[in-house]
Amino acid sequence: MREFDVIVIGGGHAGIEAALASARIGARTACVTLRLDRIGHMPCNCSIGGPAKGHLAREVDALGGQMAVTTDYALTHVRVVGDGKGPAVQTLRAHACKSLYPLRMQQVMMEQPNLELLEAHVSNILTEGDSVCGVELEGGLRLAAKCVVVTAGTFLNGVCHEGMNRTLAARHGDVATSGISGFLRRIGANIRRFKTGTTPRIALASIDLDRVEIQPCAEEPAPFSFLHDAPMPRGRMYDCFATHTTEETHRIIAENIHLSAVYGKRIEGTGPRFCPSIEDKIVRFPDKTSHPVFLEREEWDGESVYVQGTSTSLPAEVQMAFLKTMPGLESVEMIRPGYAVEYDMVDPLQLEPTLQSKLCRGLFLAGQINGTSGYEEAAAQGIVAGINAALAAEGRPPLTLTRDNSFIGVLVDDLVTKGVEDPYRMLTGRSEYRLHLRHDNADMRLTPTGREVGLVNDERWNRFEDKRSRLEGHLQWLSEISFSVRDNETLENLGLAPVRKKASGFDLLKRPGVRFETVESAHAACIGNAQRDRDIGRVEAEAREQAEVLAKYDGFLKRQLAEIEQHRRLQEMQIPANFDFQSVRGLSHEAKEKLTRVRPTSVGQASRVPGIRPTDVAILIGHLRRAASPSA
Numbered sequence: 215m216r217e218f219d220v221i222v223i224g225g226g227h228a229g230i231e232a233a234l235a236s237a238r239i240g241a242r243t244a245c246v247t248l249r250l251d252r253i254g255h256m257p258c259n260c261s262i263g264g265p266a267k268g269h270l271a272r273e274v275d276a277l278g279g280q281m282a283v284t285t286d287y288a289l290t291h292v293r294v295v296g297d298g299k300g301p302a303v304q305t306l307r308a309h310a311c312k313s314l315y316p317l318r319m320q321q322v323m324m325e326q327p328n329l330e331l332l333e334a335h336v337s338n339i340l341t342e343g344d345s346v347c348g349v350e351l352e353g354g355l356r357l358a359a360k361c362v363v364v365t366a367g368t369f370l371n372g373v374c375h376e377g378m379n380r381t382l383a384a385r386h387g388d389v390a391t392s393g394i395s396g397f398l399r400r401i402g403a404n405i406r407r408f409k410t411g412t413t414p415r416i417a418l419a420s421i422d423l424d425r426v427e428i429q430p431c432a433e434e435p436a437p438f439s440f441l442h443d444a445p446m447p448r449g450r451m452y453d454c455f456a457t458h459t460t461e462e463t464h465r466i467i468a469e470n471i472h473l474s475a476v477y478g479k480r481i482e483g484t485g486p487r488f489c490p491s492i493e494d495k496i497v498r499f500p501d502k503t504s505h506p507v508f509l510e511r512e513e514w515d516g517e518s519v520y521v522q523g524t525s526t527s528l529p530a531e532v533q534m535a536f537l538k539t540m541p542g543l544e545s546v547e548m549i550r551p552g553y554a555v556e557y558d559m560v561d562p563l564q565l566e567p568t569l570q571s572k573l574c575r576g577l578f579l580a581g582q583i584n585g586t587s588g589y590e591e592a593a594a595q596g597i598v599a600g601i602n603a604a605l606a607a608e609g610r611p612p613l614t615l616t617r618d619n620s621f622i623g624v625l626v627d628d629l630v631t632k633g634v635e636d637p638y639r640m641l642t643g644r645s646e647y648r649l650h651l652r653h654d655n656a657d658m659r660l661t662p663t664g665r666e667v668g669l670v671n672d673e674r675w676n677r678f679e680d681k682r683s684r685l686e687g688h689l690q691w692l693s694e695i696s697f698s699v700r701d702n703e704t705l706e707n708l709g710l711a712p713v714r715k716k717a718s719g720f721d722l723l724k725r726p727g728v729r730f731e732t733v734e735s736a737h738a739a740c741i742g743n744a745q746r747d748r749d750i751g752r753v754e755a756e757a758r759e760q761a762e763v764l765a766k767y768d769g770f771l772k773r774q775l776a777e778i779e780q781h782r783r784l785q786e787m788q789i790p791a792n793f794d795f796q797s798v799r800g801l802s803h804e805a806k807e808k809l810t811r812v813r814p815t816s817v818g819q820a821s822r823v824p825g826i827r828p829t830d831v832a833i834l835i836g837h838l839r840r841a842a843s844p845s846a
């Protein structure tokens with residue numbers, strides 16, 4: 215039997231990051247997937263990023279992952295989102311070419327040392343005692359492994375629905391699989407049905423561009439990856455277009471709602487609250503007379519356009535009818551109808567914060583199978599599971615990312631502590647520390663961790679160290695230089711408000727609208743030096759940008775860091791693995807029941823279990839302290 219350290223099942227957005235992370239750390243890794251030519255396939259929209267999802271993609275990059283690097287190569291459109299708001303929500307929303315992105319991912323996977331790609335159907339997972347020991351492929355071939363990462367997406371007992379049509383499939387063009395669900399049920403996994411959906415695709419040439427709004431691409435787009443000075447798109451980037459539904463659109467959908475698989479009650483799976491289908495929007499917001507719709511080109515020099523905002527399971531002819539009611543789509547040609555897919559997902563409360571299953575040692579789950587929705591959410595879980603599978607295979611201590619250092623930490627903690635009622639989508643509002651968890655500083659928060667586990671290579675580390683030392687240098691310089699009332703004439707000549715008392719460069723940079731360059735030229739002018747304009751590279755620009763954010767949000771950040779410190783103290787208070795919550799006197803019956811079910815590993819995690827009150831936490835802390843004191 216062939217032996218591997220880690221076997222990753224699936225070549226989707228979770229599987230890619232898991233397999234690459236495991237191989238890059240040094241584990242002998244195999245990625246087994248149904249079709250090699252579908253590695254990195256984007257079955258839904260062509261976008262990477264947007265609010266909170268952009269933060270996840272940046273964090274995967276900062277840890278040494280692949281998603282952002284490949285996005286920079288396959289870019290067709292990009293713009294900054296949230297730029298009217300503070301740095302906590304600002305990020306990038308990019309569109310990737312749906313043929314170039316998977317191609318590039320396949321190439322990276324094929325060239326990765328320590329990684330073997332196998333095109334096969336995993337029909338079962340093998341165990342010895344309470345641990346995994348390998349997988350069985352359709353046809354009976356067995357492969358041995360110390361750890362197995364399951365990233366089966368929407369494939370487990372997938373059923374696609376378009377109106378009355380029902381197809382056993384994971385998505386358009388891909389078969390469904392069932393063996394792994396059988397294995398998971400046998401080990402006691404709680405399996406539920408979730409649902410997601412996608413929109414119709416229409417022909418670019420059939421859109422009347424004079425009747426839609428242009429959504430321009432950023433002129434000087436910033437790269438998604440910290441590794442790059444600039445994105446490297448294959449050619450001129452595309453604009454997107456915006457249109458909207460009308461009352462006629464709503465009338466057609468409302469009159470045919472019984473034909474939709476969801477409202478016709480032909481789908482069992484629970485759909486996403488934060489990514490509603492067009493039917494959901496009509497039913498949930500009856501007073502709204504119009505919903506925005508975005509038209510996004512899916513490929514370089516391709517005809518296909520994704521109709522963002524119209525995910526549906528209505529019959530194709532009804533889809534055609536409602537599309538024609540939108541401005542610019544009066545003579546639309548549909549390339550492919552939208553559809554919904556329901557599939558098996560596994561209750562993430564049965565996972566540890568490392569994404570290892572509590573039911574079977576060495577078994578890790580990541581991606582849509584854990585009840586999330588989205589490429590970025592899948593990639594974030596994939597890199598965590600891949601790192602921890604490789605570390606476990608090498609007998610090294612696991613990595614747990616926490617709510618105070620990353621949105622990935624928020625995502626994983628929400629899954630394993632609170633569970634999911636519907637497909638989980640990351641939102642900036644899910645983090646209590648979002649001013650600290652920004653798009654611009656993901657590397658400062660995570661690249662050292664990626665380096666520690668062996669995932670961040672020298673190229674990325676050197677670039678990071680360069681930026682970090684530049685940032686530290688700038689902060690040092692800003693704290694050392696000062697402006698006094700004697701400099702006020704010079705400051706006013708530069709259009710800056712005078713200072714009332716001695717102010718440091720950092721104080722000046724705190725002022726709204728003041729840029730790092732402004733402080734530089736003010737200082738030069740005050741000490742009588744001519745300020746030379748000079749080209750600054752990407753790394754320097756990012757270091758300056760971060761110094762500006764740290765100055766402008768100094769007060770808020772200090773308060774947030776104090777909260778984080780308090781949270782860390784609770785988080786560090788560990789709860790023994792075999793702790794008996796039932797024996798804690800004073801805990802409410804509900805608390806005992808919930809804590810016994812979730813089995814939190816720390817007081818911090820216990821405090822976030824839904825329904826656990828501050829009094830329960832205080833009682834738990836008291837009990838743990840007494841148990842730890844020598845007189846106990």
Ligand SMILES: Cc1cc2nc3c(=O)[nH]c(=O)nc-3n(C[C@H](O)[C@H](O)[C@H](O)COP(=O)(O)OP(=O)(O)OC[C@H]3O[C@@H](n4cnc5c(N)ncnc54)[C@H](O)[C@@H]3O)c2cc1C
Nearest residue numbers: 224225226227228247248258336367369411581582588592
């Ligand atoms: C129709 C549709 C609509 C969607 N709509 C949205 C949306 O609106 N918004 C959003 O955020 N996300 C949406 N998504 C979800 C998004 O595509 C997923 O979140 C993302 O692809 C999940 O990545 P993953 O790696 O978990 O799984 P996937 O990308 O689904 O990859 C699963 C992989 O597992 C492999 N596999 C499965 N079973 C086996 C087996 N037994 N043996 C070997 N290999 C196996 C498959 O070959 C595949 O490579 C949609 C997905 C679909 C299908």
